[in-house]
Amino acid sequence: MANRAEEGKNIPNPEPLKVIIADTQSIYRVGIRKIFALEDDMRVVAQAESLGQTLAAAEKYQADVILFEAAITPNPAEAISEILKRSPNSKIIVALVENDEDDTVDLLRRGVKGIVSRSISPDLLVRSVRKVAGGEMWLDNQGVNWVIEAYRSQAAQLTTRPPKSRLSDKELLIISCVSQGMRNKEIAKEINTTEQVIKNYLRKIYDKLGVSDRLELALYCIHHQLLKGVPAAIAPLATTDKTSEPPAQQKAG
Numbered sequence: 001m002a003n004r005a006e007e008g009k010n011i012p013n014p015e016p017l018k019v020i021i022a023d024t025q026s027i028y029r030v031g032i033r034k035i036f037a038l039e040d041d042m043r044v045v046a047q048a049e050s051l052g053q054t055l056a057a058a059e060k061y062q063a064d065v066i067l068f069e070a071a072i073t074p075n076p077a078e079a080i081s082e083i084l085k086r087s088p089n090s091k092i093i094v095a096l097v098e099n100d101e102d103d104t105v106d107l108l109r110r111g112v113k114g115i116v117s118r119s120i121s122p123d124l125l126v127r128s129v130r131k132v133a134g135g136e137m138w139l140d141n142q143g144v145n146w147v148i149e150a151y152r153s154q155a156a157q158l159t160t161r162p163p164k165s166r167l168s169d170k171e172l173l174i175i176s177c178v179s180q181g182m183r184n185k186e187i188a189k190e191i192n193t194t195e196q197v198i199k200n201y202l203r204k205i206y207d208k209l210g211v212s213d214r215l216e217l218a219l220y221c222i223h224h225q226l227l228k229g230v231p232a233a234i235a236p237l238a239t240t241d242k243t244s245e246p247p248a249q250q251k252a253g
Contacts, residue, residue, distance in 0.1 A: 016043040017133050018061060022054040023047075023069040023095070028118075032067065035122045042129065048072075051079055059086035064133045066092045069118070070103070077103075080110040091132045095120075101146045104139075108147060109212050114138030166208055172227070174201050178214055179221050 019042055023029050029047045036042040046057035051073045058066060066083065070076040080092060093114035094107055104115060114132040116125065117140075128138040139147070167175070170191070177187040184198045202214075211217045221227055 014041070016041050017065060017129065018043055018045045018063040019129065020044070020046045020048065020054070020057050020061060020063040020066045020090075022049075022057070022066060022072055024049055024072050025069075028069075032125070035126065036129075039126055042126070051082075054079075055082060055086055058083045058090060062087050063090050065129050066090050067095060067129070068092055069095045070107075071097065077106045077110050080107060080112055084111050093128060093132055093138065099140070099143060101149075104143050104146050106212070115140075115143055167205070171201060171205050171208075174198065175205060175217065175221060176227055178202075179218055179227060 019036060021029050021032050021044055023032075026049065029049070033044045033047065036044050045061045045063055048054040048057050049072075054066070054068065054072065057063075066087070068076070068080075068083070073079045076094065080094070083090070083092060091113040092111065093116060094112050095116050095118050096103070097118050099115065099117065107115060114128050114137060116128055116138065120128070132138050173191060174187055177190060182190070184195045184202075188195045188198050205217065206212060209217065209220055211220050
């Protein structure tokens with residue numbers, strides 16, 4: 001019995017959740033930090049007032065949860081992707097002044113695990129952090145309905161005829177490269193252009209096919225056999241792009 005008691009004393013307490021607060025307003029950061037300080041299972045490891053500070057803190061501390069104000073950057077969806085590159089195991093909760101259907105769906109597709117209002121009550125905020133840290137999603141009822149409708153719309157698009165005729169040869173070539181796992185830099189080198197041009201093409205392709213990212217694009221291609229018979233059709237294009245310079249310029253290079 002004595003040995004069991006001693007063993008029980010040696011069991012370490014769970015580590016508190018590491019939280020980063022990223023917000024443009026210092027009064028909000030201070031207030032939230034005081035709220036979390038009252039909780040034994042939470043510890044604020046960093047505060048950030050800009051996207052640059054957020055990225056640096058995410059990489060340094062590898063926090064369990066990052067409470068991120070959407071207004072900290074003009075493009076929060078892109079910022080989420082950058083944060084997760086630096087801290088892939090962090091769970092991100094985005095605080096919005098006003099909830100929007102398109103923003104909600106886009107943020108969730110980028111990897112956000114929770115969306116809250118900036119006017120959320122302290123007890124609900126604490127609860128949302130615990131739930132998200134535990135692997136659950138946190139959305140209000142309206143957000144849940146938007147997500148359901150988005151997936152219904154996506155399912156409907158997958159059953160319709162693919163707009164293959166609306167895709168140019170170069171777009172099909174880029175899709176083919178993406179389906180082979182090539183990154184933008186590699187695709188740009190393959191067709192003799194820049195990464196920014198590839199990004200622009202991908203945005204147009206996503207809009208035409210009604211997908212949001214490379215994974216959805218790959219699934220769409222598989223479902224519709226979008227690239228069936230395409231390689232032979234686009235091979236001349238790839239060759240032309242690589243040899244488009246006049247012979248004198250090629251020799252000079």
